[in-house]
Amino acid sequence: MTGAWKPVLRRSSVLRHDRVRGTDLLVLPERVVVLRGNAGSVLRLCDGAHDVDAIVAELSRRHPGAPVADEVPGFLGRLREEGLLV
Template sequence: MTARWRPVLAPAVHLRHDRVRGADLLLLPERVVVLEGSAGAVLRWCDGKREVPEIVRELARRYPGAPVADEVPEFLDRMREEGWLR
């Protein structure tokens, strides 16, 4: 992953919270992905303005002790591979 990458949701992808399910969702053309755990919280920081290290620092500050330095970049890479982030 490029440290200078500023992740943002792909144009056809929308992040929404479903109050009925109590879960965050990615709405894609003809598909809905139910996100688990803190995935929605991570994706909310992906606004195209912040670089990955900044997102990791902020999440580490908000969730002390969580393994964000290892897990968040890997998660963002997977989301990019799926085509959900650019």
């Protein structure tokens, strides 16, 4: 899942930080998804301007040594399959 796809959150969803829980939330009309780890920082880069390769590059810069290239494309692909990203 690399290349020209420039993921963006679907129109009806909002990414918010819950200060009480200390975590990021993806708020949808029908549910709330509690995001774990760095999922929120990944989704903040899903703005329609960054393609998957650029997202991986930015996260690799922020988190040297992390398996970003192995994990992020699959994560984004799963969110796309669930209809959370377009």
